[in-house]
Amino acid sequence: MKCTLRENRLIFRCIVASALAAVPAAGVRAQVSVPQSYVIPPADLACILTGNRVDLQCLIANDPDFKRIRAEEAGLFNEALAAARSNTLDPFHQIETLGKLEIFDPRLSVNSNLACSFCHDPAAGYGNGASILSVFTGGANPGSVPITVHGAYPNNRMAKRNPQSYVYSPYFPPLQYNPTQGDFYGGNFWDGRATGYRLMNSAAEQAQDPPVDPEEMANPDTACVVWKLSTGSYKAFFEQVWGRGTLDIAWPGNVATICSTPKGAASLGGSATPLALSSIDRTRANQAFDEFGQAIAAYEISPAVSAFTSKFDLFLSGNGTLTAAEARGYDLFRGKAQCNTCHLDGRSNTGGSGAADTGAATNVAPMFTDFTYNNLGLPRNPVLPWYSENTPDQWGFTGNPLGIGFTDTGVGLFLGGYYGPPPNLSWGQLEPYFEGKFQTSTLRDTAKVPYPNFVKAFMHNGYLHSLKEVVHFYNTRDLYAQNVPSGQCRVGTIEKVTCWPRPEDPNNMNMVIGHLKLTDAEENDIVAFLGTLNDGFVSATPTARPAIQRKPTTPPPS
């Protein structure tokens, strides 16, 4: 293992050489870099293949993070099921609990082996929860469908991006183009394609996508999700929330066969609705699928996920203080570093002009995003298995026919028709202005990790592995720019330290960032401040409030 001391003396970077020993001749090769603190778990060592690839089936069976996530998942599902069966929940908590059941229910995937929470680990801020994936797959997670074609890499269908956290996602408004600002606001997903236009709820529509994404939960028909709900342990609770008879649908005799066939299978003939339902039952199934998504959004907006209990929230309330480093970081965040140009913090702004900050909170629930989209100029992350998914799996499905030739243009994919025409056809003409852009994520809970030394994947492609790297990238992207592919920085420079390879898509690259002239200590202060945005600093349980002195009521006339 070759390690290089980073020039600022804070971060070591190691090149995992063990897996480079014998590189096969064909296919995508990627150099893997990890923080020095990371040690490949012994249980995973046998899962590391040549060429820095990983045996997904081996990891699914052995990786300690995967085991932790599944244990948490089972515990939270059972907790929700007990609450649902308690008959003590008011309507408000019923729908939240239903969403919780759905999110932690692996039955809702085609092979009944993958819950939403597998890729959205609560302990990791509802993003990727497996260090091994952050390092070797850019945080991209395996889906429900193993790939059994001999010699195929990856040996499991894999999502094409690092899963985006869904904390506070219901606070993102439905996607709209603002003609006065010439900008898009709102939506869910890295590329905004969960517009929310139909349900007027972006998070609910986002929740409807992974269950039928062939790379993720892979159900072949949205009605298959409804069928599983109608045969599951909380069917009665679903109908308690949405109405008796909601799931009364006449299912065809082959429902079990169809619903265990992964989406994209050649045998389905390309149909998005292979389940043969009457028009009335199809309408009912569509409605129940909408309700499925709405319940998930209800859980996501609940205090269990979007809590407003961070140290910064306490500070905003005037009841908490920041440490010296956090306070310096906050001043930089809204000053020299200009982070709050996009990550709105709800506070008055000193603007670096010396103007007095009144300290008054203009918004006591800031989202730390302006809901827009930007191209940060991130280099391609060649470890994403997506680039290798260019041959048919045993079902005849090819996830990425372009292979390494695929360029992730973010909103450009959405507006350009990659997923089909955008719902507002006039948006298509805006594609040149939004190519390469990805959603400005909230910074809330971005620093949350399940345990010390956990390696988190940041950004849509998981290219960055720590908040220090993120801030350093914003600070020096253009200072250390090299016109080289990822993994091929010139001799004498260190990738992610003194070298940033060329962007995957150079068009529309945001120029607020790139040369912020921050010192190493200032970068560290900003990282310290970001840590104050983790929820859980204060209790989410309503606390005692001051007693209210009520006027004595006038006794009624006798």
Next chain:
Amino acid sequence: MRSRHLILPLAAACFVPAAVYFALSRPPAPPAISSFAGPERIVEPPELESATDTTAFIRWTATSVSGTRERYGIVHYGTAPDQLTLSARSPTRWNSAFPTMVFRVHLHGLQPATRYYYTVESRQAVGEPDQLDSPVGRFITAPSP
């Protein structure tokens, strides 16, 4: 404006009173927003921030910034000062708390060891270009490594 000039003779020929014509053809008045402070003014002239063999960053600072939050810096460039036939545009975002705004434009696909000339302008995300008085600058890319 162009269509007005084209239509005016026709309107006069049709004996439409000029006042009526202009009332009909005038574009809607922009909303009266006091923060639209007028044209930008360059306070730090365009300069080369850095360059490699194939890329360059041009930056300048403007004041009296107003308008849409997303804005574009645009560099017109070429290998002769009177032939700035190429252009590059980079979006940036205006933070209204700052009295000035730094525009930076990323040029890529340049030739190594080549002298380039350039001028700059800026645009809002929608609407008219900002009025800048940009000098012609020049820079040389690095030789191939």
